[in-house]
Amino acid sequence: MKDSRDKLELVDIYKTYRVGPVTTQVLCGINLEVAAGDLVSIMGASGSGKTTLMNTIGLLDHPTSGAYIFQGQNTAKLKDKQLSTLRGRHVGFVFQSFHLLPLLTALENVALPLVYQGESRSQMKRRALEELEKVSMSDRVNHRPDQLSGGQKQRVAIARALVVQPSLLLADEPTGALDPDTANDVIVLLKKMNAEQGVTILIITHDPAVARQCKRQLQIDNGQLIENHVKAAIDRESFVPDVGADYFAQVTTG
Amino acid sequence: MFRIVSIARANSREALSSLRAARLRTILGLIGISVGISSVIAMISVGEIAKQQARKQFESMGTNIVVVRKSHSISTSEGREQQIQLSDVMNMTQSIPSITDAGTRISGYGGFVHAGTEVGEGSIQGVTQSFASVAKLPVRSGRFISDLDINRLFCVVGYDIALAMREAGTFEIEGSLIELEGNLFTVIGSLGPVSENYALPVNIDANRSVFVPISTSSRLNSKPEIDVIIARSRKDLNYELVTEEVTNYFRSRNPDLVLDVFSAQQLIKQMEAQMQTFTLLLATVGSISLIVGGVGIMNIMLVSVAERRREIAIRRALGARRGDIQSQFLIESVILTMAGGLLGIGIGLAATYVICQFTGWDYLVSPISVVSGLVTATFAGLFFGYQPARQAARLDPIVGLQSGG
Numbered sequence: 001m002k003d004s005r006d007k008l009e010l011v012d013i014y015k016t017y018r019v020g021p022v023t024t025q026v027l028c029g030i031n032l033e034v035a036a037g038d039l040v041s042i043m044g045a046s047g048s049g050k051t052t053l054m055n056t057i058g059l060l061d062h063p064t065s066g067a068y069i070f071q072g073q074n075t076a077k078l079k080d081k082q083l084s085t086l087r088g089r090h091v092g093f094v095f096q097s098f099h100l101l102p103l104l105t106a107l108e109n110v111a112l113p114l115v116y117q118g119e120s121r122s123q124m125k126r127r128a129l130e131e132l133e134k135v136s137m138s139d140r141v142n143h144r145p146d147q148l149s150g151g152q153k154q155r156v157a158i159a160r161a162l163v164v165q166p167s168l169l170l171a172d173e174p175t176g177a178l179d180p181d182t183a184n185d186v187i188v189l190l191k192k193m194n195a196e197q198g199v200t201i202l203i204i205t206h207d208p209a210v211a212r213q214c215k216r217q218l219q220i221d222n223g224q225l226i227e228n229h230v231k232a233a234i235d236r237e238s239f240v241p242d243v244g245a246d247y248f249a250q251v252t253t254g
Numbered sequence: 255m256f257r258i259v260s261i262a263r264a265n266s267r268e269a270l271s272s273l274r275a276a277r278l279r280t281i282l283g284l285i286g287i288s289v290g291i292s293s294v295i296a297m298i299s300v301g302e303i304a305k306q307q308a309r310k311q312f313e314s315m316g317t318n319i320v321v322v323r324k325s326h327s328i329s330t331s332e333g334r335e336q337q338i339q340l341s342d343v344m345n346m347t348q349s350i351p352s353i354t355d356a357g358t359r360i361s362g363y364g365g366f367v368h369a370g371t372e373v374g375e376g377s378i379q380g381v382t383q384s385f386a387s388v389a390k391l392p393v394r395s396g397r398f399i400s401d402l403d404i405n406r407l408f409c410v411v412g413y414d415i416a417l418a419m420r421e422a423g424t425f426e427i428e429g430s431l432i433e434l435e436g437n438l439f440t441v442i443g444s445l446g447p448v449s450e451n452y453a454l455p456v457n458i459d460a461n462r463s464v465f466v467p468i469s470t471s472s473r474l475n476s477k478p479e480i481d482v483i484i485a486r487s488r489k490d491l492n493y494e495l496v497t498e499e500v501t502n503y504f505r506s507r508n509p510d511l512v513l514d515v516f517s518a519q520q521l522i523k524q525m526e527a528q529m530q531t532f533t534l535l536l537a538t539v540g541s542i543s544l545i546v547g548g549v550g551i552m553n554i555m556l557v558s559v560a561e562r563r564r565e566i567a568i569r570r571a572l573g574a575r576r577g578d579i580q581s582q583f584l585i586e587s588v589i590l591t592m593a594g595g596l597l598g599i600g601i602g603l604a605a606t607y608v609i610c611q612f613t614g615w616d617y618l619v620s621p622i623s624v625v626s627g628l629v630t631a632t633f634a635g636l637f638f639g640y641q642p643a644r645q646a647a648r649l650d651p652i653v654g655l656q657s658g659g
Contacts, residue, residue, distance in 0.1 A: 055652050058571070060570070060571060060652055060655075061652055080575065080576055081575050081577075084570070084574065084575040084578075085573065085575070087571070087573050088572060088573015088574070095655070099564065099568045099571075099655070101568065103268070103271050103272060103275055112569070112572055113573055115260055115264040116257075116569075116572060116573040116574050116575070117257070118256045118257025118258075118261070119260060120260070121260075121263075160572070
């Protein structure tokens with residue numbers, strides 16, 4: 001199982017964007033600790049800073065101030081090369097619009113992260129096939145993304161994210177481009193991976209139905225995180241999906 | 255180390271498929287670079303072949319040849335033209351230490367009649383015995399003119415004349431008679447074919463000439479005049495020394511006589527200088543087209559980077575370092591220029607072949623040109639691909655993930 005190094009910790013994270021004279025505060029003092037193997041959802045309205053938070057956690061973006069401890073290291077001090085290595089080995093990404101490379105087959109897409117790990121070709125193929133098997137895509141290995149449905153693409157994307165056996169999987173609106181049934185399949189798959197492989201999963205979503213299925217739920221509003229302790233309360237309510245963040249606001253305040 | 259190999263292999267494979275995907279752009283890039291490379295190839299090949307050709311000409315003529323000619327540009331003070339004296343030519347080998355052999359001629363022109371038929375017209379050259387050896391005239395049958403054939407009506411016929419005489423029905427050429435400008439000469443020998451050497455400042459045209467003793471020629475010719483001396487120097491000597499000795503010798507004999515002295519080495523140097531001008535011209539054309547082609551490649555790569563910002567960002571998210579992205583685009587541009595280079599080598603060699611057909615030079619594939627074509631192509635790929643690749647590597651993945659394409 002995962003050791004304590006696999007927990008991640010954000011301490012007082014600020015992120016400011018400066019475009020000309022306009023300064024935008026996107027993240028305002030984020031404090032967050034995520035235990036290894038957790039399944040966390042982060043909800044928030046558009047422009048609330050949830051994507052910036054994910055990019056920061058995924059080592060794609062640098063915070064303006066604050067400390068981010070990942071894999072036992074303060075990432076603020078790391079150079080691009082080390083960040084890339086850390087990201088490649090320990091972080092898997094799943095995006096709303098899948099972001100598969102159109103010229104590569106499903107197999108090649110899944111194997112791509114292994115290229116940057118310097119794996120041998122046979123090893124790459126073996127592991128990519130294994131991963132495609134886990135997401136039930138074994139019969140589509142030589143298909144190009146344009147020959148796959150949305151749900152299938154997202155399965156391939158999940159396989160790609162997990163092929164390096166990362167400690168953390170970041171999913172940015174993984175169901176945003178899918179119909180409800182397919183969306184549910186994807187969430188079920190993510191939950192299964194979390195349960196079976198112990199990978200920490202952070203799902204960014206604005207779909208309460210998705211958030212509801214996570215062990216821990218957070219909400220981001222104006223660059224600040226709010227822990228949502230009312231999961232039980234929501235569960236008791238006769239839940240109507242797709243009402244958005246306003247519903248949460250009502251529940252928390254009400 | 256293993257990581258680099260693995261990435262390079264994957265990058266090359268993907269570069270090929272992405273070049274295939276953007277077919278039209280790839281073809282345009284190929285055209286640009288192949289024109290540049292083909293100019294470079296043609297430039298080097300033609301230069302190489304021309305040099306080879308010149309060397310061959312001099313090798314057949316011998317690099318120790320010295321040609322002395324009356325200078326055309328000078329008219330003498332007394333208004334009377336100064337002449338090269340035969341006796342001075344005959345004394346050259348004894349008086350000039352660097353000269354081992356010297357021959358000369360008096361040139362005339364006329365028609366040749368044999369057995370009642372005209373067998374050609376050409377120069378009638380009154381020559382010394384040494385002329386055969388200094389001008390490398392191959393005696394095929396009989397013998398050449400001897401210095402002892404004084405005033406004799408003997409002649410040696412060139413290859414084409416001998417051929418014409420055979421066609422006129424004479425099988426035994428030696429001993430047969432030929433009429434030159436009203437005088438009957440006895441043929442004492444014939445020459446084999448001689449290829450004319452245009453690099454020399456003297457026109458011999460041996461195939462269509464008849465050679466007679468110089469003494470005979472000076473009696474029959476209305477205006478006998480020695481126009482050229484062909485000499486041979488000792489092989490190991492510096493040409494400047496030889497030229498100086500020859501010039502000094504003739505100046506001591508007749509200060510009013512102005513001569514031009516040419517040595518093979520000097521001619522080779524001149525020719526090389528001319529070639530250099532030619533090569534420089536081709537190099538300029540080649541470089542310009544290479545730069546134009548290279549800028550085309552750069553443009554294509556910049557467009558490619560702009561179009562694939564999302565792909566770059568995805569790769570970065572999957573663990574690609576800046577260097578990996580840079581190498582990916584460098585490999586792509588190098589593959590593009592190498593392909594253009596191979597195409598250019600083909601076109602360049604074909605162009606060289608056509609040039610050789612026109613000039614009559616022997617065609618050969620110079621390995622140097624092929625190697626330098628490939629090296630230039632690779633270098634062009636690295637040079638013109640560097641900026642786009644750097645731009646790709648510096649792309650912010652966050653921006654790239656939000657962009658389309």
